[in-house]
Each structure stands twice: as structure tokens, then as C-alpha cells.
Amino acid sequence: MSVIEISGLHKAFGSLEVLRGIDLTVERGDVVCIIGPSGSGKSTLLRCVNLLEQPDSGKVVVDGTELTDPDVDIDKARRRLGMVFQSFNLFNHLTVLDNLTIAQRKVLGRSRDEAERIAKQNLEKVGLAGRERSMPSQLSGGQQQRAAIARALSMDPQVMLFDEPTSALDPELVGDVLGVMRALADEGMTMLVVTHEMQFAREVADTVLFMDGGVVVEQGPPAQVIGAPTQERTRTFLARVLNPTGDNP
Numbered sequence: 001m002s003v004i005e006i007s008g009l010h011k012a013f014g015s016l017e018v019l020r021g022i023d024l025t026v027e028r029g030d031v032v033c034i035i036g037p038s039g040s041g042k043s044t045l046l047r048c049v050n051l052l053e054q055p056d057s058g059k060v061v062v063d064g065t066e067l068t069d070p071d072v073d074i075d076k077a078r079r080r081l082g083m084v085f086q087s088f089n090l091f092n093h094l095t096v097l098d099n100l101t102i103a104q105r106k107v108l109g110r111s112r113d114e115a116e117r118i119a120k121q122n123l124e125k126v127g128l129a130g131r132e133r134s135m136p137s138q139l140s141g142g143q144q145q146r147a148a149i150a151r152a153l154s155m156d157p158q159v160m161l162f163d164e165p166t167s168a169l170d171p172e173l174v175g176d177v178l179g180v181m182r183a184l185a186d187e188g189m190t191m192l193v194v195t196h197e198m199q200f201a202r203e204v205a206d207t208v209l210f211m212d213g214g215v216v217v218e219q220g221p222p223a224q225v226i227g228a229p230t231q232e233r234t235r236t237f238l239a240r241v242l243n244p245t246g247d248n249p
């Protein structure tokens with residue numbers, strides 16, 4: 001069964017049309033990587049999936065619930081989606097453990113003990129066992145991002161949304177975060193990932209979506225979209241990101 005069904009999605013900011021009719025279906029357990037040039041609408045698409053942005057028209061259905069239905073309890077429906085942002089978005093005045101337990105307790109009504117047990121399991125999963133009492137400022141960017149992933153996982157999401165999760169990291173920390181994401185994919189987590197990491201997209205994605213100018217120009221398995229793109233716009237973009245200096249090898 002499809003976990004995400006998006007149809008006819010449009011979004012404009014003033015006169016700027018950012019999404020111009022996006023259709024996308026994501027099957028359970030699949031990893032979909034969204035690639036494309038800056039300003040092509042990738043983040044806006046992800047933010048429309050959990051209604052952080054209200055689409056102007058079109059439908060977003062997650063796990064059988066239409067989030068774009070005005071009568072739906074959006075806070076409840078949104079709980080199926082875990083979101084990881086470029087900028088980690090941890091509460092800096094709270095310990096790592098409190099960052100992971102606060103929403104579990106407030107939103108899901110879990111007891112402190114249960115929330116802490118689940119938080120610790122997820123911290124272990126992302127390689128941060130023993131850092132429960134640390135403050136975010138005592139962690140590297142990569143560790144903060146892994147804590148943010150553990151926080152999202154602690155809410156038992158059906159789908160994880162990643163918005164350029166490694167773009168704010170020093171290059172040497174990128175691999176750890178991508179490693180955690182690979183492990184999640186291997187466990188069967190359904191994931192929608194906006195990324196500039198072509199190697200990750202090539203190796204982990206079931207489907208790659210190339211967006212440009214608010215439309216999906218090309219989509220399919222990575223071997224097709226990244227390995228043998230059929231559209232000129234995809235080829236031009238890939239040539240630039242895979243060989244940014246334009247040097248011949």
C-alpha cells in the first residue's frame with residue numbers, strides 16, 4: 001500500500017509559482033530522494049507533505065489520511081511524519097534526553113520512564129548512547145543531527161522526511177549522518193529525502209525525483225535518473241553537481 005500519495009500539488013509565494021502540479025506516490029519501505037537545483041521547490045514540496053506549508057491546491061494523503069482535508073486533525077495526522085531539518089532544530093536549553101522525551105510525554109502522553117526508555121533506545125541506534133545528559137552545544141553538528149533523527153524516531157513515525165540533513169555539516173561529519181540514514185533505510189523505514197548527496201541517492205534510493213522549476217522533470221530508479229538521464233535538464237544539472245569545476249577528469 002502507498003504510504004504517501006500526492007496529486008496535483010500547487011504552491012505559490014505571491015507571484016512566484018514554486019510547485020506547479022506535483023504528483024508523487026511513495027510505497028511503504030521505499031526511499032525517495034529528491035534532487036534538483038537551488039530554488040526548484042524541493043524543500044517546499046517536503047514542507048507541503050506535512051503541511052508546514054499550506055498547498056494552494058492538490059492533495060496530500062499519508063497512510064490513508066488526507067492531510068489537505070480541512071476537517072482533519074492536522075496535529076494528529078502529522079504525527080505519522082518525522083521531520084529532520086538542515087539546522088537540527090534541537091532545544092538548546094534542554095539536555096539531549098529532554099529533547100527526546102518532551103514531545104513523547106506532551107504529545108503522545110507517555111510516562112517519563114517509558115519516554116526515557118524509548119529515547120535511550122533511539123540514541124543507541126544513532127550512536128549516541130551515553131550522551132543523554134549532554135547539552136546540544138556540547139555535541140558536534142553531526143551528533144546534533146543524529147540526536148534530531150533519534151528525536152523524530154522516538155515519536156514512532158510511519159515516514160521520515162529529511163530536508164538536506166547534511167548540508168549544514170562539516171564534510172567530515174556527513175558520513176556519520178548518512179550512515180544512520182542508510183541503516184534506517186535498511187530497516188525498512190519509508191523515507192523522503194531532499195539531498196545534494198548524489199552518492200547516497202545513487203546507492204540508497206529506490207526512486208530519484210529530479211525537480212526543476214517546480215515540476216518533476218524525471219523520476220525513476222537511480223540507475224536511470226542519475227546513471228542514464230533521458231532529459232537534457234537532468235543531464236545539465238548532474239554534470240554541474242558531479243563535476244562542479246567543469247574540469248575534465
Ligand SMILES: Nc1ncnc2c1ncn2[C@@H]1O[C@H](COP(=O)(O)OP(=O)(O)OP(=O)(O)O)[C@@H](O)[C@H]1O
Pocket residue numbers: 013016018036037038039040041042043044045
Ligand atoms: N516562505 C516563503 N516565502 C517566500 N518565498 C519562499 C518561501 N519559501 C520558499 N520560497 C521561495 O520558493 C523557491 C523555492 O524554494 P525551496 O526552498 O523550495 O527550493 P529548494 O529547491 O529546496 O532550494 P535549495 O536547494 O536552495 O534549498 C525559492 O525561490 C524560495 O526563495
